[in-house]
Amino acid sequence: MESKSVVLCGVGGQGIILASEIISEALFRHGYDVKKNEIHGMSQRGGAVVSFIRFGDKVFSPVVKLGEADIVISFEQLEMLRNVHFLKKDGHAVTTDIKIDPVPVILGSAEYPDDIPGKVKNFTKNLCVLDVEQAVRAVGNLKAINVLVIGYLSHLLPEVKEKIWKDAITEMVKPEFHEMNLKAFELGKQLACEFNPQ
Numbered sequence: 735m736e737s738k739s740v741v742l743c744g745v746g747g748q749g750i751i752l753a754s755e756i757i758s759e760a761l762f763r764h765g766y767d768v769k770k771n772e773i774h775g776m777s778q779r780g781g782a783v784v785s786f787i788r789f790g791d792k793v794f795s796p797v798v799k800l801g802e803a804d805i806v807i808s809f810e811q812l813e814m815l816r817n818v819h820f821l822k823k824d825g826h827a828v829t830t831d832i833k834i835d836p837v838p839v840i841l842g843s844a845e846y847p848d849d850i851p852g853k854v855k856n857f858t859k860n861l862c863v864l865d866v867e868q869a870v871r872a873v874g875n876l877k878a879i880n881v882l883v884i885g886y887l888s889h890l891l892p893e894v895k896e897k898i899w900k901d902a903i904t905e906m907v908k909p910e911f912h913e914m915n916l917k918a919f920e921l922g923k924q925l926a927c928e929f930n931p932q
Contacts (some may be wrong), residue, residue: 739789739798740887744809745834746781749880752906754785756884760902761789764894769796782813790900805890807883810834811850811863818857827854827861828886830879862886862929869921878918881907885922896923 740757744750754770761768766789773784786798800819805826808814814829821827829851838844847853854861869882881903888899900916907915 735790737788737793737822737929739803739805740787740789741803741806741817741820742809742883743806743811743813744783744788744903746783748783750783750785750809753880753884754787756881756902756906757887758787758789759906760888760894760899761787761891763898763902766790767793769793771796771846778876782816784813784817787831805887806836807887809879809883811834815847815850815853818854818909821857824858824860826844826862826890827858828883829854829861830864830866830883832866832879847923864922864925869918872921873914873918875914878914879913881915881918882922885919885924887922888919889923889926 741808742750742754748915751772754772758770768786768787768789770787783843786796788796788798798820801822803820803825806814806817806821808817808829810832811829812833814827818827833846835846851861851863864882866879869879870876873882884899884903888894888896899919903915903919904912
């Protein structure tokens with residue numbers, strides 16, 4: 735198959751690197767050649783984090799070029815706006831409704847942009863904004879949001895069997911968090927099935 739690309743983005747502390755590792759492991763177990771890399775912000779928590787994943791029959795580089803990503807998933811809305819340029823025309827954009835003020839906004843030298851979903855829709859008609867409060871009520875913990883988006887992604891990559899996704903999750907998260915994360919995965923998949931682009 736022609737290689738495909740996924741971009742994950744957000745801020746430090748949101749579990750982006752773990753999500754990237756789980757996704758890469760599941761794709762590898764399916765039989766794809768997988769390459770990934772990450773770009774970390776200036777601070778471990780609060781700085782921007784971007785992870786690139788490319789997969790297919792044969793992949794030579796993890797680098798995703800602008801306009802090349804099939805899917806961009808953001809854990810925070812402003813980071814979606816910063817990284818949506820990687821998306822192919824009418825690729826899939828998935829973001830949470832979480833807003834975390836960056837340092838310039840905290841210092842008062844900039845304002846958090848308004849109507850980010852409206853701006854992202856200039857790039858794709860396939861935008862889903864996940865309601866985090868709803869997810870937390872269902873799952874019980876904000877820390878499972880990274881696996882929620884993996885569940886959503888699994889719907890966009892139906893060739894990878896559900897068991898492979900769940901095995902990768904179970905292997906890569908601590909045993910005491912298995913139930914919570916598997917519930918988050920199921921919810922993410924359900925939300926993807928219910929989503930209709932507007």
